[in-house]
Amino acid sequence: MSRPDTPVYLQLRDRLRAWIEAENLSSQHRLPSERELAQRFNTTRVTVRQALAQLEADGRIFRSNRRGWYVTPERLRYDPSRDVGFNQYVTDQGYTPRTETLSKQLIEAPAWLSAVSGLEQGAPVYQILRRRYVDTRAVLVEHNYINPAHCSGLLSENTDASIWALFRDRFGLHPQHRQLEIYSLALKQPEADALGVSHGAAGLYIQRLSHDQQGTFLELDREYWLHDALKIVVNVGEPMAP
Secondary structure (H helix, E strand, O other): OOOOOOOOOHHHHHHHHHHHHHHHHOOOEEOOOHHHHHHHOOHHHHHHHHHHHHHHHOOEEEEEEEOOOOOOOOOOOOOOOOOHHHHHHHHHHHOOOOEEEEEEEEEEOOOHHHHHOOOOOOOOEEEEEEEEEEEOOEEEEEEEEOHHOOOOOOHHHHOOOOOHHHHHHOOOOOOOOEEEEEEEOOOHHHHHHHHHOOOOOOOEEEEEEEOOOOOEEEEEEEEEOOOEEEEOOOOOOOOOOO
C-alpha cells in the first residue's frame, strides 16, 4: 500500500497493478484507453501516462505503437548453455513461435564483421534480417551473418524456418564452438520500428558467434529483444542428492 506522501502517479501505478491482478487479465489482454483509465480512476491522462510508464518499466505491461497498452506475457526462460532453437523453447513453454524474414541478400563483409569472424574484409556473406514472434507479439529482431562457403544457395531456402535446422538437414553443418555476449541496451530506430516500440526503449542484446565442426566461421547472430520478453536461466552443476 502506498504511503500518503507517495507521488500521485506512483499511487496510481499501485492501483493499476492491483486492478490488473483483481481482474485477472490474461497475457496480452488490451487495457482500456488512457482516457478511459483517467475516468475510471478519477485522474488526469498525464498521471495515467506516468503510471503506465512505471508499469512498463517493471515489465508488467507493454505498449504497442498505435495500438495501445497490453498485459505482458510471462517471460520466456532461455538457457544459453543449451543448443535449443527459438521455435523449440518457445513451443516447450506453451507459446506459438513465428518467424518473418524481412530481407536477405549477399553482401561484402564489412570491417567490423571481419574483425569478429576472421573472414577477409569484402568476402561474400549472407545477411538475413528476421523478426520473431511469441504468439502474436513481435519480441526480437535478428541479424544473421552467414559464411556461404559450405551452404551455397541458403538464400533460396525458406528462412522463416529454423536456420540451424537448414544447416543440419540441408547442408550437413553442425554448429560447434559458440561465443555468447549478453547485455542490456536502448533499442535504436530500425529495431524499435520493427518491434513497434519507441526509439530508445529498453532492450536486451544477445550475440552468438558460431563455428562449424571444422572450426570454420559459420554464423554471427545478433538479436535485439524487448526487455520484458526474456529471462536468462542457466543450470550449473549436477542436482544435489536428496
